[in-house]
Amino acid sequence: MPPSPTGKLHVGNVRTALFNWLFARKTGGSFILRIEDTDADRSRAEYEQALIDDLRWLGLEWDEGLEKGGDFGPYRQTDRFGLYRDHARKLMEEGHAYYCFCSQERLDADRQEQQEKGLPYKYAGHCRDLSSGEVESRIAAGEKPTLRLKVREGEISFRDLVFGQVTVSLAEIGDFILLRSDSSSQYNFACVVDDALMRITHVIRGEGHLTNTFRQVLLYEYLGFPLPDFAHLSTILGPDGSKLSKRHGATSIGEFREKGYLPEGLVNYLSLLGWTPPEESGEVLAIEEIIRSFDLGHVNKSPATFDIAKLNFINRSHLKNLGDGLLAEKVYSFLVSGGVLPDREGPEIMEWVGQAADLLEKYADTLADFPGLVRDLLSFDPDKGMADPEVLEILSEPDAAACNKIV
């Protein structure tokens, strides 16, 4: 599981993490957390920490990697640049790579020209056959070249565990960059070196990487590394059919946590995106049951739409399975974190918790979703035995802020 710390952990990434984790648990393998932070501009330490917190909150503990250590560290790519350079040198010595002095401007111009002609962009190979003398003198003169892979002719093909056999002509792939001019590693290269050195057996990642995999397979070939198994997971779409993003509402798992969703509910729902448990077991499952029946070979290829209504149903079901004591505790801390109740001891708090416990007993079999439950608690009137419609109105879109409003 190699995330980039370039933003909040998104449900799509979590689904990928989850499938990696499930596969590792199912097969008795190790789930490894490696940070892909080779993009210095976008990577931020705070995102890395949030990512760790989110993964732990969900219960997706890793066996090896960040904060955990292991035999194949370091587990942060910025700490591994030396390794990449070593392998780059090897590729160069074997004639599979070359220095490229093309300026950004020249590349942009090439790209634009190709586009206008309606051709796919591909590096034109200007520097492919520079003499070693020229290379040396330009480097001596202070030019900072990138290192490119000399892509062979023919085709490349691999068998994906989800998508099956996929093939592409190498004529489609230009000589791509291995090391940037600041000598840091580009993603595809770092990824292959790490996966090989860390003895990764299964690469399970988002579908967006399917075409990167062609490049990577070529790198495995040149580097003489054994090929791991690849499994690509379809994209998660928003209700309008486009890739799920912020404008579709809550997408970061932090937001779901704040709204009071249960980690087990979220994990259960996400496991259902692209995968189906055996029919006889139903869809509301404890994590152990998911592990037991999880099967990568039965993962769907087509993109899945994120459906909040079904998430709510799954979450609600887990809420009901929680039991009164645990539930009262969760409700209380939810209200505290939302600022509805003060985080302190006191008679009025005890009274409230007492009422909550009574109510939970009464409502034991009738729980809705978490915010719905809170809504009931706040508006329950024992004399009338019914909810106050005005309060219900305010809380029809219940969240922590709305709860705050009425107290």
Next chain:
RNA sequence: GUCCCCAUCGUCUAGCUUGGCCUAGGACACCGCCCUUUCACGGCGGCGACCGGGGUUCAAAUCCCCGUGGGGACGCCA
């Protein structure tokens, strides 16, 4: 634009590998009825799909081709 990939109810999907058991099954949502002092929960029932067109075959949701729609890649991002 070029390449890679995908296509079953509104949504998640089973079935497709090994064509007939599919008048296409389940779940969420929705609608109705029952239960209930309200709501909810629960029970029962309903609505609802094989993207289009050609093949192959005695037989196609399942295999092949074309079209259409969608996603992804084409970066000194990952």
